[in-house]
Amino acid sequence: MVWMIGGFISVALGSVLGAVARYFVSGFVARRAGETFPYGTLLINVSGAFVIGIFGDLAQDNASLFAEPDPWLFAVTGFLGAYTTVSSFSLQTLSLARDGEGTRAALYIVLSVALSLMAAWLGFVLVDALR
């Protein structure tokens, strides 16, 4: 049971930081770039994907910190899980489509998926190159 409580605490601590970071970044980007396109959520999801690629590759090494359960739960399940979001992505896509901005909605879908996957891939490539 104790290992489970430790896991819950790790996820909770990481997620407080991740959710607050997302709220800060999305507000910051919206004030600078405007709200006609969800640049904030796009930046959050792409940057989160890049970092998860790095951590995901590091975790393959058993000597790595991220191969341990609690650091992984804190940094990945907690922080990155709360930092990145699918729900806002879905709602923003629906809003664009309902406002008759079909092209922007399609662009947002393609950019979000393509850039996030490329960023995660890049994270792996970077760690592999430094090994």
Next chain:
Amino acid sequence: MTASKTTSNRRATAILYACVAAGGVLGSLARYIAALLIPVVSGFPWPTLFVNITGSFIIGFYATLSGPDGRLFAGTRQRQFVMTGFCGGYTTFSSFSLETVRLLRVGEARTALLYIGISVVTWLVAVWLGHVLAARLNRLKGS
């Protein structure tokens, strides 16, 4: 702007951050529990797909139900708690990305493409369904 107004603005902002943080913790713990309960069958990331579909449904439903024409009266704090906090913490784009890249790196390109396609389509259908259902509820007579 007077000093007292600045202080009250700061206080309001701090409360919104607290709402987002509290919702984010609850959503993230719910996602963690879902991952502990839902098995990964034949290498397909069902737990992440599940939270992303249900989270998209909840945000679509709640946003419309608590929107301008909605029958649920909700202030900014409650909306930030539920949408930015809970739904944002519950769903995850980073795990989706990691799982897809891992599938690609072990040569499971077909499963990866299937995962991408199923994910994007079901997330968007779910948010739309949530919106449509709430819009119907909003149009019902009476309160």
